[in-house]
Amino acid sequence: MTSPSGPSRRQVLVAAAAAASAPLIAAAPAQAAGPARPRTWDLTLLGTSDTHGNVYNWDYYRDAEYDDSKQNDIGVAKLATLINQIRRERRGKATLVLDAGDTIQGTPLATYYAKQEPITATGEKHPMARAMNVIDYDAVTLGNHEFNYGLPLLDLWIRQLGFPALAANAVNAKTGKPAFLPYVIKKVSLGFAAPTLRVGILGLTNPGVAIWDKGNVEGKLRFDDMVATAAKWVPIMRARGADLVLISAHGGDSGTSSYGPELPNENPVALIAQQVPGIDAILFGHAHNEVVERFVTNEQTGAQVLLSEPSKWGQRLTRMDFTLARERGRWTITKKAATMLNTNTVVEDPKVLAAVRAQHQKTVAYVNQVVAQATVEMSTVESRYKDTPILDFINHVQAEAVTTALAGTPYASLPVLSQASPFSRTAVFPAGDVKIRDVAGLYVFDNTLEAVVLSGAEVRAYLEYSAKYFRTFAPGAPVDPEQISDSPTVPDYNYDVISGLDYDIDISKPVGQRITRLVLAGTDTPVADNAQFVVAVNNYRRSGGGNFPGIVKTQVYNAQQEIRQLLIDWAQAKGTINPDDFFQPNWRLVREGVPVF
Secondary structure (H helix, E strand, O other): OEOOOOOOOHHHHHHHHHHHHOOOOOOOOOOOOOOOOOOOOEEEEEEEEOOOOOOOOOOOOOOOOOOOOOOOOOOOHHHHHOOOOOOOOOOOOEEEEEEEEOOOOHHHHHHHHHHOOOOOOOOOOHHHHHHHHOOOOOOOEEOOHOOOHHHHHHHHHHHOOOOOOEEOOOOEEOOOOEEEEEEEEEEEOOOOOOOOOOEEEEEOOOHHHHOOOHHHOOOOEEEHHHHHHHHEEEEEEOOOOOOEEEEEEOOOOOOOOOOOOOOOOOOOHHHHHHOOOOOEEEEEOOOOEEEEEEEEEEOOOOEEEEEEEEEEOOEEEEEEEEEEEEOOOOOEEEEEEEEEEEEEOOOOOOHHHHHHHHHHHHHHHHHHEEEEEEEEOOOEEEEEEEOOOOHHHHHHHHHHHHHHHHHHOOOOOOOOEEEOOOOOOOEOOOOOEEEEEHHHOOOOOOOOEEEEEEEEEHHHHHHHHHHHHEOOOOOOOOOOOOHOOOOOOHHHHOOOOOEEEEEEEEEOOOOOOOOEEEEEEEOOOOOOOOOOEEEEEEEHHHOOOOOOOOOOOOOOEEEOOOOEEEEEEEHHHEEEEEEHHHOOOEEEEOOEEEOOO
């Protein structure tokens, strides 16, 4: 088993096998143009990332084939078709396939086999293990979302893979040793009588895990700085014979973090390329961006490091091509480039579909179960800039759960507020049948419910911080709802509304001066700075996700209840979802006291 004490015996064997196993199919050398031209060979790296539990090209929330405004397709089955096509085209040439993480969370399919019917050591295999084993990856890096369901389930998933899982900077908190495999060195054959090429692959996970999944990893794992970890391991890999060094990193290239400065940088890939010598290329993920080809100059060697990020959910496949020459007994790269392939150009691979079909069908049946009847349609379309019943539904259920749990405790007399974010711009509870997929589409993250005590001053600071989500609009200037936010600088999931108090957000004022009215619910009484409130909050936010002020403190409630399941349970128990039972309009956007909408 994988454990915080270090890599498992199986993983060590996998690493050893990877470093000494049978080579990939030989590549024919390119024909020389003349006698003076050096002989060259080539290597192709195919890269995926942030597949997030997507195997089929399917939208479980709509119960239909996936589609978006750009006609993107999704899923590992689509990736498999592209990968197989390239392998066929390159038959006889060396090809590696890597993934940069965030694999086992993100769809009802992934959630079902983590929560409803969790994978087991002797029974059900994870759908993402089934799909990726069909493709036969060379390695996968652990993303931050791999830790969402706890270390035991992560360990099971890794053991179900037919290839190594890497995370060099995830360290046992007690021993200081790697908790997972840091790297592998693959022996790659480039042709008959050609010397073997040794390709080192280093995996780096995101240090934000220490915040986002604190409950799962605290006291067990430490997550070191990605730049420092690369600087430690790259020389070791070179010393152990790596001719090329590739990094598969679960972190973006912006150089910024969403959680503030208290932990190592969340998105340091460009810094790694710039500061750590000896790296040839980096496949990266986490930011969900499409970065086809980016070169970063290493400040010590002047070498150009190739970077590429293949978007999200299986929409894109990175292809990196390297031309190699043998000079003075050493391999050198004479040319490298990257391109991006779109999965909407191919059909799904039938072998991957077959491997996961039964699990996909079981998930579809589950999410189509009716949980309640809605008296009217409720939508999140306007939830970012208007108080809407559907977000109040979340806040009502959260506040009710916390209030019930705190009965009879010293906190029972405090007012209970609740926090919710507009995770989706398209979620709808239709009038009539509301199904599990409708609720899951509203609350797409696997967050759990917690609660802390905040003062009135802390609540105001929290709301001021949240209000930076909006752009500034002068009084009387036209306001386009589609352009009202500063997203993606501040993503929708980092904008919060709070129930239980009444407040105005003045978007004509500077950031930090926008909460112009904050009063007790249903009154004109200003909230005192020293007032005390219990705030129901999701674990991501309470752990520091988004770097909101004042919220990272000891919980007064933490029953490890998944918020999505609380919503489903409440709806099933009531049988009816009626806004009259929970909708309490309590906030609005204004300019100089005049409502914007």
